[in-house]
Amino acid sequence: xxxxxxxxxxxxxxxxxxxxxxxxxxxxxxxxxxxxxxxxxxxxxxxxxxxxxxxxxxxxxxxxxxxxxxxxxxxxxxxxxxxxxxxxxxxxxxxxxxxxxxxxxxxxxxxxxxxxxxxxxxxxxxxxxxxxxxxxxxxxxxxxxxxxxxxxxxxxxxxxxxxxxxxxxxxxxxxxxxxxxxxxxxxxxxxxxxxxxxxxxxxx
Amino acid sequence: xxxxxxxxxxxxxxxxxxxxxxxxxxxxxxxxxxxxxxxxxxxxxxxxxxxxxxxxxxxxxxxxxxxxxxxxxxxxxxxxxxxxxxxxxxxxxxxxxxxxxxxxxxxxxxxxxxxxxxxxxxxxxxxxxxxxxxxxxxxxxxxxxxxxxxxxxxxxxxxxxxxxxxxxxxxxxxxxxxxxxxxxxxxxxxxxxxxxxxxxxxxx
Amino acid sequence: xxxxxxxxxxxxxxxxxxxxxxxxxxxxxxxxxxxxxxxxxxxxxxxxxxxxxxxxxxxxxxxxxxxxxxxxxxxxxxxxxxxxxxxxxxxxxxxxxxxxxxxxxxxxxxxxxxxxxxxxxxxxxxxxxxxxxxxxxxxxxxxxxxxxxxxxxxxxxxxxxxxxxxxxxxxxxxxxxxxxxxxxxxxxxxxxxxxxxxxxxxxx
Amino acid sequence: xxxxxxxxxxxxxxxxxxxxxxxxxxxxxxxxxxxxxxxxxxxxxxxxxxxxxxxxxxxxxxxxxxxxxxxxxxxxxxxxxxxxxxxxxxxxxxxxxxxxxxxxxxxxxxxxxxxxxxxxxxxxxxxxxxxxxxxxxxxxxxxxxxxxxxxxxxxxxxxxxxxxxxxxxxxxxxxxxxxxxxxxxxxxxxxxxxxxxxxxxxxx
DNA sequence: TATGAATGAGTATTCATTCAT
DNA sequence: GATGAATGAATACTCATTCAT
Numbered sequence: 001x002x003x004x005x006x007x008x009x010x011x012x013x014x015x016x017x018x019x020x021x022x023x024x025x026x027x028x029x030x031x032x033x034x035x036x037x038x039x040x041x042x043x044x045x046x047x048x049x050x051x052x053x054x055x056x057x058x059x060x061x062x063x064x065x066x067x068x069x070x071x072x073x074x075x076x077x078x079x080x081x082x083x084x085x086x087x088x089x090x091x092x093x094x095x096x097x098x099x100x101x102x103x104x105x106x107x108x109x110x111x112x113x114x115x116x117x118x119x120x121x122x123x124x125x126x127x128x129x130x131x132x133x134x135x136x137x138x139x140x141x142x143x144x145x146x147x148x149x150x151x152x153x154x155x156x157x158x159x160x161x162x163x164x165x166x167x168x169x170x171x172x173x174x175x176x177x178x179x180x181x182x183x184x185x186x187x188x189x190x191x192x193x194x195x196x197x198x199x200x201x202x203x204x
Numbered sequence: 205x206x207x208x209x210x211x212x213x214x215x216x217x218x219x220x221x222x223x224x225x226x227x228x229x230x231x232x233x234x235x236x237x238x239x240x241x242x243x244x245x246x247x248x249x250x251x252x253x254x255x256x257x258x259x260x261x262x263x264x265x266x267x268x269x270x271x272x273x274x275x276x277x278x279x280x281x282x283x284x285x286x287x288x289x290x291x292x293x294x295x296x297x298x299x300x301x302x303x304x305x306x307x308x309x310x311x312x313x314x315x316x317x318x319x320x321x322x323x324x325x326x327x328x329x330x331x332x333x334x335x336x337x338x339x340x341x342x343x344x345x346x347x348x349x350x351x352x353x354x355x356x357x358x359x360x361x362x363x364x365x366x367x368x369x370x371x372x373x374x375x376x377x378x379x380x381x382x383x384x385x386x387x388x389x390x391x392x393x394x395x396x397x398x399x400x401x402x403x404x405x406x407x408x
Numbered sequence: 409x410x411x412x413x414x415x416x417x418x419x420x421x422x423x424x425x426x427x428x429x430x431x432x433x434x435x436x437x438x439x440x441x442x443x444x445x446x447x448x449x450x451x452x453x454x455x456x457x458x459x460x461x462x463x464x465x466x467x468x469x470x471x472x473x474x475x476x477x478x479x480x481x482x483x484x485x486x487x488x489x490x491x492x493x494x495x496x497x498x499x500x501x502x503x504x505x506x507x508x509x510x511x512x513x514x515x516x517x518x519x520x521x522x523x524x525x526x527x528x529x530x531x532x533x534x535x536x537x538x539x540x541x542x543x544x545x546x547x548x549x550x551x552x553x554x555x556x557x558x559x560x561x562x563x564x565x566x567x568x569x570x571x572x573x574x575x576x577x578x579x580x581x582x583x584x585x586x587x588x589x590x591x592x593x594x595x596x597x598x599x600x601x602x603x604x605x606x607x608x609x610x611x612x
Numbered sequence: 613x614x615x616x617x618x619x620x621x622x623x624x625x626x627x628x629x630x631x632x633x634x635x636x637x638x639x640x641x642x643x644x645x646x647x648x649x650x651x652x653x654x655x656x657x658x659x660x661x662x663x664x665x666x667x668x669x670x671x672x673x674x675x676x677x678x679x680x681x682x683x684x685x686x687x688x689x690x691x692x693x694x695x696x697x698x699x700x701x702x703x704x705x706x707x708x709x710x711x712x713x714x715x716x717x718x719x720x721x722x723x724x725x726x727x728x729x730x731x732x733x734x735x736x737x738x739x740x741x742x743x744x745x746x747x748x749x750x751x752x753x754x755x756x757x758x759x760x761x762x763x764x765x766x767x768x769x770x771x772x773x774x775x776x777x778x779x780x781x782x783x784x785x786x787x788x789x790x791x792x793x794x795x796x797x798x799x800x801x802x803x804x805x806x807x808x809x810x811x812x813x814x815x816x
Numbered sequence: 817t818a819t820g821a822a823t824g825a826g827t828a829t830t831c832a833t834t835c836a837t
Numbered sequence: 838g839a840t841g842a843a844t845g846a847a848t849a850c851t852c853a854t855t856c857a858t
Contacts, residue, residue, distance in 0.1 A: 004230030008821090024316050026230040030849055039824050041850080047821095051849065107314060110369065112228055132276070147385055151378075154370045155363035155386065162362030163316065163355065172352050181351055184357065212838095233831055235830080242841045255832065432639040432724050438828055448844050453844095506817065515722065518715070518777070520636055545764075556784050556795055559775065563794065565844090566774030567767035573722065574766045586832080589759055590767065597801035620817095640854055653854080654821045664854065 001099065002061050009047050011037040016054050021100045025113065026053070056118040059108060063122035064099040069094050070127035080138050081187065087131055088160065088183045092174075095164040097101060103168070106161060128153055135190075144190045156186045205267050205306065213251050215241040217265060220258050225304045229259070229317070254364050260322040263312060266305040267326035274331035284342050285391065291335055292364065292387045296378075299368040307372075308367060319358075332357055348394045360390045409509065410469050417455050419445040421469060424462055429508045433463070433521065466525040467516060470509040471530040476504050478535035489595060495539055496568065498589045500582075503572040511576075514569060527566050536561055543598075552598045564594045613713065614673050622625045622660050623649040625670055637667070637725070668730040671720060674713040675734040681706050682739035692750050693799065699743055699771065700795045705785075707776040715780075718773060740765055749803075768798045792804045 002010045002019075010177055015037035017026040034041040048054045070090045072082055095102040108114050109113060123129065129148070135149035144152070167174045174182075205221075206214045219241035223232040227293070234255055238245045252258045274294045278287055299306040312318050327333065339353035348356070367386060371378045377388075410418045423445035427436040436461055442449040456462045478498045482491055498507070503510040516522050531537065537557070543557035570592060574584045582590075613629075614622045627649035631640040642663055646653045660666045682702045686695055707714040720726050735741065740762070742793070747761035775794060779786045786794075 027316075029847080031847090034824090042824065042852080043822050045850065048396065104316065107311070109374075110311065114371065134259065145385065145389075147382065147389075148376050151376050151382065154375070155389075156368040158362035158364070158366030158369075159359035160362070162358040162365070165362075166355060166358045169314075171358070172355050174355075178351060182355075185349070185351075185359070187394040188395075189389040191392075192293065235831070238841090246835080246841065247839050249833070269839070271833080419625065423826080435724075439826095442845090450831080450845065451843050452827070460791075486704050511722070515719070518719065518781075538744075544652075553793065555797075556647045559778065559784050559786075559790065562774040562783070563771035563797075564666070566770035566772070568770070570766040570770030571763065574763065574768075577722075580763050581764070586763065588760065589757065590763075593757075593767075593801040597797040642854080643852070646820090654820065654856080655818050658817070658855070 001065055003099065004045075005061070008043065009057075010040055011039055012044055012047065012054060013058055017058055017062075017100050017104055020055075020107075021059075025108075026040050039175075052113060052115075055108070055113055056115060059114050059118055060122055060125075062098075062105055064125045065098075065129075066094055066101065066105070069098075069127045071130045072136060074130055079135065080141065080143060083134060084138070084187060085136065087127075087134065087178070088156070088186060090125070091157070091160055092164070092179055092183075095160065096167075099164075099168060102164065106165075129158070135139050142192055143191055147190060152190050156189075159171075159186065205269050205302065209265070210249065210251075212243055212260075215243055216248055216251065216258060217262055221262055221266075221308060224259075224262075224395055225307055229312075229393055234247075236254070241388040249381070255400070256317060259317055260311070260319060261320055262308065263318050264329075266309055269302075270298055270305065271334075275334045278338060284338065284345065287338060288342070288391060289387050291331075291338065292360070292390060293383070295331070295364055296383055296387075299364065300371075301384070303368075303372065306368065310369075313348075316364050346396055349396055351394060356394050359393075363390065376401060377406045409473050409506065413469070415456075416447055417532055418467075419447055420452055420455065420462060421466055425466055425470075425508050425512055427548075428515075429461075429468075429511050433519075434518075439474075444471060447578050458524075459519060461520055463516070464523060466512065467522050467526055468533075469512055470506075472533045474502055474509065474513070475504075475534045475538075479538045482538055483540060488542065489547065491542060492546070492595060493591050494533075495542065496564070497587070498595060499535070499565070499568055500572070500587055500591075503568065504582075506586065507572075507576060511574065514573075536565070553581055553600055555598060564597075567594065613677055613710065613726065615778060617673070618654065618659075620651055621669075623651055624656055624659065624666060625673060628666055629670055629674075629712050631717060632667075632670075633715055637720075664717040664725060664727075667720070667725055669729060670716065670736055671726050671730055672737075674717055677710075678706055678713065679738045680741075681710075683765055684740045686742055686746060692755060694744065694754065696750070696799060697795050699739075699746065700793070700798060703739070703769070703772055704791055704795075705775070707772065708779075711776075711780065714776065718777075733797060740769070754804055764802050766803075771798065781803070 002013045005013060012033060016028065016033050019032060019036060030041055032043065033039075033045055033054075042056075070087060070088065073090065074087055078081060087175075108118070132149040132153045135144060135152050138144040139146060139149060159182070163174055166172055206217045209217060210339060214238060220232065223236060223240060228376050234245055234248065237243075237258075238248055241248075248258075274291060274292065278291055309311065313323075336353040336357045339348060339356050342348040343350060343353060363386070367378055370376055413421060414528040420441060424436065426442050427444060438449055441447075441462075442452055445452075452462075456465065478495060481496065482495055484491065490586060511542045511559065517527075540557040540561045543552060543560050547554060547557060567590070571582055574580055614625045617625060624645060627783075628640065628645050631644060631648060642653055642656065645651075645666075646656055656666075660669065682699060684702065685698055688695060721731070744761040744765045747764050749758060750756040751758060751761060772792070775786055778784055
């Protein structure tokens with residue numbers, strides 16, 4: 001996951017990620033990171049200026065990895081729906097396969113520990129913006145209702161997050177069939193046709 | 205928000221909630237809680253056995269409050285859609301009006317700091333289970349697609365969470381019109397009619 | 409020496425003074441102060457906000473003590489020379505009897521560890537200013553040459569300091585007879601009569 | 613100032629002196645010395661066995677330099693007073709022109725960091741002993757009172773130190789006229805004639 | 817010679833918790 | 838009940854020194 005880093009950095013980042021998921025940030029002391037990563041405390045500080053920097057680097061690294069993972073094949077000449085479904089499948093796969101990274105981002109994306117500049121930097125390499133562009137296309141083509149594309153992506157991502165969370169916590173399994181339905185429901189929830197029907201149906 | 209507690213407990217819980225949202229858990233020391241709440245450390249330990257207990261009590265108290273807030277008028281004899289829409293409006297109102305509680309639950313629902321027993325206890329008084337019952341009704345009546353009701357509630361809640369998060373972080377505003385559309389999209393995303401249409405449309 | 413402080417503060421200040429003289433500031437760790445003073449580290453921080461504050465409080469306390477010690481009976485109606493000689497005797501006695509305080513002030517009066525505000529505060533309670541007033545009187549009465557009184561006090565104090573330093577380091581003993589001569593030489597060095605004679609004699 | 617050393621040693625010593633004066637010993641880490649001097653830590657340890665050795669070498673080097681500076685033309689056949697005045701002028705010039713060295717010696721001459729052997733070695737190359745020999749001559753010739761020559765040198769040096777300190781701290785300026793008076797007062801303070809007069813005058 | 821990555825004991829300070837009053 | 842002084846283990850971080858290259 002941290003291929004762009006040297007051996008020491010990689011060991012530190014991987015260990016830190018694992019420990020934070022296992023035990024929480026406050027219980028993840030530098031000396032524990034040192035012991036578990038096999039890098040001495042002094043040397044950790046040779047590569048990272050502070051604990052905060054490790055956490056922020058972790059954040060950046062994961063978001064970048066996730067971004068590349070999800071946006072593969074996003075801008076092909078296939079139909080929008082095909083690409084839409086594939087992207088959300090990748091998101092689901094990502095959250096399940098790299099669940100530590102997923103949980104980390106979930107828990108710390110709103111933490112003061114992650115600086116504003118890290119968040120901004122991360123936004124540029126994440127998948128939310130590219131996916132929002134796909135949604136925008138869909139809106140332009142009259143496929144989707146006229147809602148802020150970013151908002152729609154967030155909503156769908158929220159659904160996915162809570163689905164995975166429910167699964168990770170053992171509330172319910174997320175099988176292939178359910179996943180297919182879920183992704184279809186994403187499309188349905190903002191699709192133009194349905195929206196019209198709906199508006200009529202809701203009668204408000 | 206903590207009406208069931210005595211004065212001291214109330215002061216401690218309210219102060220702790222405010223501080224945790226302002227500064228994070230690790231920066232919220234017992235002595236700070238003591239100073240800000242006007243209750244001496246010794247006396248805090250008279251009412252709570254540990255810091256962990258305060259946090260867990262906070263969790264329980266907020267979830268209970270939220271549960272009562274959202275499930276008001278949930279089981280009337282109005283049409284399902286009416287009650288569905290009102291419930292989600294209450295959720296939105298809750299998250300926006302009592303945003304500290306919302307953020308706290310968001311941040312700590314997956315934290316090891318909150319014990320399993322607290323989470324289970326909380327589940328019983330929260331609004332997810334009752335709302336899932338409403339969804340179940342809708343499935344039984346053929347209004348909703350055949351998906352685990354809990355799963356659907358989680359998905360919709362996830363959307364709402366990320367919507368509010370986006371708003372709280374200033375990414376986009378959530379105005380009345382958008383909120384109406386969003387709640388309609390919740391209905392649409394799992395409504396039977398649309399699902400059929402969709403299945404046909406998607407062509408997979 | 410630290411009578412104005414409570415028991416804990418007194419223990420900490422006395423221990424710190426002793427250790428700093430024995431081992432230097434950098435070798436005087438908080439945990440050592442804690443161990444030697446019998447006050448736990450946590451409790452030291454209950455009374456002092458930081459190590460720097462301890463050192464600064466030490467400085468203030470010693471200077472105040474010294475000031476009171478030396479300026480006893482400085483402004484009586486005795487002849488200036490009597491008071492002059494007594495004051496310098498007190499300085500000598502002080503440096504010898506309370507040599508730890510003397511050495512501490514010597515070593516740290518120019519250290520960045522002692523803040524400007526401490527130095528200013530200390531100046532007001534020290535003995536240099538009162539003694540300079542005595543010198544001023546002597547200048548006004550034509551007893552002393554026309555040199556900045558502060559400068560003269562500093563010069564004489566410097567002599568005294570180096571005398572005591574030499575003694576403390578074992579270079580030479582400072583006996584009663586020598587001390588008398590030294591104090592006389594202080595008077596002589598700035599006395600008007602001699603200065604005139606000298607100017608003539610030096611012939612430059 | 614460190615002409616007897618090779619390039620690397622010179623860079624290290626000069627950098628260390630500057631840093632210690634700027635920031636104090638405890639804030640002058642080896643890595644800072646390495647960075648500022650352009651010599652890697654490893655290489656510093658090739659030339660100096662420890663940090664302590666650097667400090668001690670600094671001490672020796674400065675004292676040697678000072679010694680040579682002050683004792684120039686000390687043992688000519690000019691009158692004692694001429695040589696006396698010139699020596700003290702050199703001391704004043706030294707303290708003002710090479711103030712970093714002056715301050716270093718001042719601060720560390722009584723520090724446990726400087727070993728006894730360094731101090732003894734330094735004594736042999738410093739200016740105190742030669743100047744004391746001049747004082748001894750003066751005593752022998754009946755010019756000076758019968759006081760330990762070393763003691764007298766220390767006293768006068770102390771005066772000079774505190775004069776310069778007062779100036780460096782901005783308490784008062786030390787102009788040419790004042791300096792002349794001061795050096796005359798040194799002579800006066802221990803001159804035989806004056807001493808007699810004084811003894812009579814003091815009447816104790 | 818020269819480099820700078822690596823070490824790990826040591827630093828000041830914090831903080832949940834206890835307990836005498 | 839209520840106080841806040843006292844405890845001391847734990848924390849993030851530093852730094853003199855070593856050593857493989």
